[in-house]
Amino acid sequence: MAKAILPDGSFREYPDGTTLFDIAASIGSRLAKAAVVGEVNGALRDLSFRLVGEAKVRLITEDAPEALPIMRHSCAHILAEAVTKLFPNVKLAIGPPIDDGFYYDFEMERPFTPDDLASIEAEMRKSIAANVPFQRSEASKADAGARLEKAGQPYKVELANDLPDGSITFYQHGAFSDLCGGPHIPATGRAPAFKLTHVSGAYWRGDAKNKMLQRIYAVAFVKPKQLEEHLARVEEAKKRDHRVLGKELDLFSFHEEVGAGLVHWHPKGAMIRSIIEQVWRDEHLAHGYALTYTPHIASEKLYEISGHLQNYAQNMYAAMEIDERKYRVKPMNCPGHIMIYKTRLHSYREMPLRMAELGTVYRYEEPGVLGGLTRVRGFTQDDAHIFCRPEQVEDEVLNVFNFVVEFLCLFGMNDYEIYVATRPEKAIGSVEMWDKAVASLKRALERTKLAYQVDEGGGAFYGPKIDLRIKDCLGRPWQCSTIQFDFNLPERFDVYYIAEDSSKQRPYMVHRALLGSLERFFAVLIEHYGGAFPLWLAPVQARGIPIADRHNEACHKIAAQLRAAGARVEVDDSSERTNYKIREAAMQKVPYMLVVGDREAASGQVSVRERSGADLGAMPIEKFLEAFAAKVKDRK
Ligand SMILES: [Zn+2]
Ligand SMILES: [Zn+2]
Secondary structure, three states: OEEEEOOOOOEEEEOOOEEHHHHHHHHOHHHHHHEEEEEEOOEEEOOOOEEOOEEEEEEEEOOOOOHHHHHHHHHHHHHHHHHHHHOOOOEEOOOOEEOOEEEEEEEOOOOOOHHHHHHHHHHHHHHHHHOOEOEEEEEOHHHHHHHHHHOOOHHHHHHHHHOOOOOEEEEEEOOEEEEOOOOOOOEHHHOOEEEEEEEEEEEHHHOOOOOEEEEEEEEEEOOHHHHHHHHHHHHHHHHHOHHHHHHHOOOEEEEOOOEEEEEEEOHHHHHHHHHHHHHHHHHHHHOOOEEOOOOOEEEHHHHHHHOHHHHOHHHOOOOEEEOOEEEEEOOOOHHHHHHHHOOOOOEHHHOOEEEEEEEEEEOOOOHHHOEOOOEOOEEEEEEEEEEEOHHHHHHHHHHHHHHHHHHHHOOOOOOEEEEEEOOOOOOOOOHHHHHHHHHHHHHHHHHHOOOOEEEOOOOEOOEOEEEEEEEOOOOOEEEEEEEEEEOOHHHHOOOOEEOOOOOEEOOEEEEEEEEEEHHHHHHHHHHHHOOOOOOOOOOOOEEEEEOOHHHHHHHHHHHHHHHHOOOOEEEOOOOOOHHHHHHHHHHOOOOEEEEEOHHHHHHOEEEEEEOOOOEEEEEEHHHHHHHHHHHHHOOO
8 A cells, every 4th residue: 555644744545556646636626636746755756656655745736836947847848849840850958947937958950030939839839738748758878878869869868878877767748758857747738828038049068168059948937927927027127127228318328448337427317316416415414424535546555454455356456556656446445434533533432433435436347247237347335334332233233224224215115125144154253253243233123123034154254244135116136235244344454442441442343335336226226217217316307398489488488497496407499399399208208398389488387298198287387396396305
């Protein structure tokens, strides 16, 4: 007899050789319908697996996290079947599941075309409609090799040669057979909802010395609705891509003549940045920070003391010589702030001491990782360093945390993941110091009542940290804010304060950035709003649209009046038709369009339209300004 011990601890007995599918069916027809594979003593098995003797058995239904990769990978077999049917000479490589779907690598004499993808997809749907079972068979290494050789599948021969004898299995569905360890869905009818998306080149075994194969990508999800939602999210993300919007809305650019990863902020992007910087400064002053500026280059001596030269040189640009002394472009603002701190003695009464700077730094990044504003080589951190007494650090971390949350809220970002990163293997400072610091980070977070996760070993070598990953409106996380302990620099620079008993004491040092860097945050902001910035951030808040040339003067007068009241206004006095001008302003995502014709010019009114297309009708300029100013004041 076979005995299946179920996850709840109960057991059921069956004749030896009963399949997992029949076990599922004996428990309930719903389970049999939803099961994809089973787990027997911890190993994933096909539903056709025959149970012998006693074993722990768990049936995995399609809503379980383990099911989706198996469904995706099984669909890759169906893809290979379809390609083989349409292109009998194709050579098959591998077809694993990936995030959001799966791929399969092929060697073909000509490139796949979009039309090919459509016919392949149609062929796959036929196979799925036929609902043919996946059948597993075992083969000796010699037999497998001979069989694959005969089938003209050199990549599969290579794969089989790498496997130990006795572990080689084939899976067949319909006329198609593939070397594979499994497990798979019971039959093609259980394939996930999928869509072939694109083809790209991929080297066999990821090695550029090998032949370039063609990789067909697909997205796949359990339910058609999930697939649709995913495709809609991808479409939306494409529309919101900050690199695309950056061009369309004339916000920033990069230049080959200047070099990779070096951003030029155009007037409209710079306007948004200057608004962010202004509110940043105001809020920092209100939160008890002092503002500083420090030089962009410093003698190597500074970075010798800080240890950057020894530990961070790979990210620093080469030295330049000035007056027979070597200088470096600054990669971090911290040493500069420490210099300011050390210019005089500090009493315990002054603590915590908070120094903030919009500090521009330059760091080397590999060319391959540069892309848009998210990874650049020159950027401005919204940096600050806090020096405090050890007993103040928990309150101080909590203050910073609340400040971050409050500040992000101004930009409509209320959703984030919180991580506490702990001691990595290579670290300075005693385990005891680390434990104490991590405990104070955790206590501070516990006081916020927000859930957080622990990133074991994810801290920097010089201290643990809290990372905040902002989730944008599409739910994508972005690493921006960070609150970072430092055991290293206060020691290296011999930073101290005078305690109550007149002794010299080492302060705790915290590095923190609310936004991370202005460049990266701008990328998040553009994608979060899809370029339609709220009124208070919009670089152009209103565009005057004269209906005909004779209204230009009245329109310019209105614009001047609005500008005097603090609004950012431009006038489209081109000779285009009104509808075209309105469409153009909406494409530039200008919040308000103020149309001026005969009626408006005569009565001192404007016809107000929103970028959404809503027509608010004609109103006196004063009335428009009142509502406008109220919105800007509320940062709406
Ligand atoms: Zn497989
Ligand atoms: Zn720092």
